[in-house]
Amino acid sequence: MSKLYFRYGAMNSGKTAALLQVAHNYEEKGMKVVVIKPSIDTKGDDKVTSRLGIERKVDVMLAPDEGIMEHMILDKPDAIIVDEAQFLTLDQVDELYAITKIYGVPVLAYGLRCDFQMKGFPGASRLLELADDIEELKTICRCGRKATQNIRLIDGEPTFEGSQVAIDGTANITYDSVCGECYLKLRRHHG
Amino acid sequence: MSKLYFRYGAMNSGKTAALLQVAHNYEEKGMKVVVIKPSIDTKGDDKVTSRLGIERKVDVMLAPDEGIMEHMILDKPDAIIVDEAQFLTLDQVDELYAITKIYGVPVLAYGLRCDFQMKGFPGASRLLELADDIEELKTICRCGRKATQNIRLIDGEPTFEGSQVAIDGTANITYDSVCGECYLKLRRHHG
Amino acid sequence: MSKLYFRYGAMNSGKTAALLQVAHNYEEKGMKVVVIKPSIDTKGDDKVTSRLGIERKVDVMLAPDEGIMEHMILDKPDAIIVDEAQFLTLDQVDELYAITKIYGVPVLAYGLRCDFQMKGFPGASRLLELADDIEELKTICRCGRKATQNIRLIDGEPTFEGSQVAIDGTANITYDSVCGECYLKLRRHHG
Amino acid sequence: MSKLYFRYGAMNSGKTAALLQVAHNYEEKGMKVVVIKPSIDTKGDDKVTSRLGIERKVDVMLAPDEGIMEHMILDKPDAIIVDEAQFLTLDQVDELYAITKIYGVPVLAYGLRCDFQMKGFPGASRLLELADDIEELKTICRCGRKATQNIRLIDGEPTFEGSQVAIDGTANITYDSVCGECYLKLRRHHG
Numbered sequence: 001m002s003k004l005y006f007r008y009g010a011m012n013s014g015k016t017a018a019l020l021q022v023a024h025n026y027e028e029k030g031m032k033v034v035v036i037k038p039s040i041d042t043k044g045d046d047k048v049t050s051r052l053g054i055e056r057k058v059d060v061m062l063a064p065d066e067g068i069m070e071h072m073i074l075d076k077p078d079a080i081i082v083d084e085a086q087f088l089t090l091d092q093v094d095e096l097y098a099i100t101k102i103y104g105v106p107v108l109a110y111g112l113r114c115d116f117q118m119k120g121f122p123g124a125s126r127l128l129e130l131a132d133d134i135e136e137l138k139t140i141c142r143c144g145r146k147a148t149q150n151i152r153l154i155d156g157e158p159t160f161e162g163s164q165v166a167i168d169g170t171a172n173i174t175y176d177s178v179c180g181e182c183y184l185k186l187r188r189h190h191g
Numbered sequence: 192m193s194k195l196y197f198r199y200g201a202m203n204s205g206k207t208a209a210l211l212q213v214a215h216n217y218e219e220k221g222m223k224v225v226v227i228k229p230s231i232d233t234k235g236d237d238k239v240t241s242r243l244g245i246e247r248k249v250d251v252m253l254a255p256d257e258g259i260m261e262h263m264i265l266d267k268p269d270a271i272i273v274d275e276a277q278f279l280t281l282d283q284v285d286e287l288y289a290i291t292k293i294y295g296v297p298v299l300a301y302g303l304r305c306d307f308q309m310k311g312f313p314g315a316s317r318l319l320e321l322a323d324d325i326e327e328l329k330t331i332c333r334c335g336r337k338a339t340q341n342i343r344l345i346d347g348e349p350t351f352e353g354s355q356v357a358i359d360g361t362a363n364i365t366y367d368s369v370c371g372e373c374y375l376k377l378r379r380h381h382g
Numbered sequence: 383m384s385k386l387y388f389r390y391g392a393m394n395s396g397k398t399a400a401l402l403q404v405a406h407n408y409e410e411k412g413m414k415v416v417v418i419k420p421s422i423d424t425k426g427d428d429k430v431t432s433r434l435g436i437e438r439k440v441d442v443m444l445a446p447d448e449g450i451m452e453h454m455i456l457d458k459p460d461a462i463i464v465d466e467a468q469f470l471t472l473d474q475v476d477e478l479y480a481i482t483k484i485y486g487v488p489v490l491a492y493g494l495r496c497d498f499q500m501k502g503f504p505g506a507s508r509l510l511e512l513a514d515d516i517e518e519l520k521t522i523c524r525c526g527r528k529a530t531q532n533i534r535l536i537d538g539e540p541t542f543e544g545s546q547v548a549i550d551g552t553a554n555i556t557y558d559s560v561c562g563e564c565y566l567k568l569r570r571h572h573g
Numbered sequence: 574m575s576k577l578y579f580r581y582g583a584m585n586s587g588k589t590a591a592l593l594q595v596a597h598n599y600e601e602k603g604m605k606v607v608v609i610k611p612s613i614d615t616k617g618d619d620k621v622t623s624r625l626g627i628e629r630k631v632d633v634m635l636a637p638d639e640g641i642m643e644h645m646i647l648d649k650p651d652a653i654i655v656d657e658a659q660f661l662t663l664d665q666v667d668e669l670y671a672i673t674k675i676y677g678v679p680v681l682a683y684g685l686r687c688d689f690q691m692k693g694f695p696g697a698s699r700l701l702e703l704a705d706d707i708e709e710l711k712t713i714c715r716c717g718r719k720a721t722q723n724i725r726l727i728d729g730e731p732t733f734e735g736s737q738v739a740i741d742g743t744a745n746i747t748y749d750s751v752c753g754e755c756y757l758k759l760r761r762h763h764g
Binding site: 012013014017018020021022024025026028029030031051052053054078139140141142144 | 585586587590591593594595597598599601602603604624625626627651712713714715717
Binding site: 213221333 | 395406413434436522523526
């Protein structure tokens, strides 16, 4: 059985580096991967870029109304790898699940779970419901605990209002990852 | 930091036995637990019952509009344990998360992820979004693969229509756990 | 590929209840399991017994110089389940690994990692080196942290000298599970 | 409680990239890490190098008879990170465990489990016995299964004889990672 893998983690937990490593591992063995990024994520255009200074061209920039099977047929990959998977639509996640079961192609999806308001991204919530294998990529909060939540900063100040999607680096917005306790404390002070 | 743990698994994967073991482990060390069951689950009344033949009285039958803090204050538990956690409301999951962070009481929630139509139970989806620690309780499909999905049977026949909640044993309904491949095959034949 | 699974945990973490659940899950689907216990463990004779009050007859009491394949051939199991797997010999672990790969029969082994002196049991160390899938069964220390080490008590007093194997309940010996910090503190005071 | 983490994986599973990511995550939050490499590993001198094309200077090249505490005192790190941890001595692993418990400094160790003869590296076996948290870094076998074992190649030919330590790239030696089934098949043909 091929599996749908979901690797989730807070902002800056190393999701893209892990993704690049997996693509490298497949290709080093002479296998083919297709790297997909939902086109809703405009950061870095058609590249996936890790803060470690490594990057790779995306094979498919996937529009919200687009299916995945058509790309499968052209590319016949040994594995499908998805960056920023929280931006997948529910239908796309269901299609990826079916691909693992009916065509036997493993899918490795990397993404966030919740947005800066602790609301789940729809694509991530569906991945969590369906994935055959769920694993957390961990990072650290400034307080020393595991960071699990994402804080949105405007000009460096925590904010708890706004739309779900606002890409890092636009309109003075940045993100930081924090533990649940620090998140709740910051929200009491700034929210 | 106290954590919100979510232990998910298909029907008959041993969630209740695992829950009873954890309660036993705490009490053996002289600590106090509160066992909660959402009242929407009417099977077994105010008991949690494992197919291994062991059971335990539930401390709190939790109505959908009820909060958890009030029970906390009375009982001052060292841990909160929730059976059939997929039936929690979104607010109750958020409250449990806050309890782990603000009061430092660990919460261990056991439940299903998806219903017989592969749709997430709202309480489970929220737990997957927020839990600090997610782990699968595994069981086996008749084909030998890991069972991850739930099939609803009426008089032994797979059915793919009906309401999300229909408790095991009522109206000739039973459930079986299957792998994703067997689920999709059965749905093509019976759906 | 069938896998060699090792489920380790400190004393009283619920290893036997988990084992009984897995056996039940297989049998409920009409599959056959063989439950093995190394004969070095004399507690409970030919039974595996959980502190939750459930038990089961062992199919094979395995002597240290005995092979496993012969039992396989007679019983043609769908899975092999081993209790007290820390008492397996190195050769037996290697044989179990080969059985999973050559005959495609999954093996689920449950056991301790380290003895009361924090020294690895040889069978457990070999399982940790070879297992395709390693998972911890967790329990709680009196201090609230995760218990990972085992303390030997003689008449209730911690002791740090003695032979590796001394079965629970003989010669006034009992065991308790503690976290690493409590273990090291106790050893400074009593060791 | 600070933990001793052991992240194991076959050759080329991405252990060093994961290590570099963790170091980056700590430093991005303004925390200090000490990166240790046992001096027995002569590849890359005083650098840790990932096949993804990223590297970092090692802070401490650790000789087999050297202790770790002295480096701790000088550097007062927020975390200790160990590359090629399979080459640690038993005493060094025990010391790292004590450091996590007594001084509250987390230790993240990355390494192989078994050598090319499926024998455990002593440092790895001790880490598996003691680590508070064990996780596998996965990679793929040419056959599509998970690679868990390491094959030594001399001029591209599998070999099953020789000393445990022979660093990649010396004396025409290279390594490949394979699944357990492929390992056993290769050994029957070449062993």
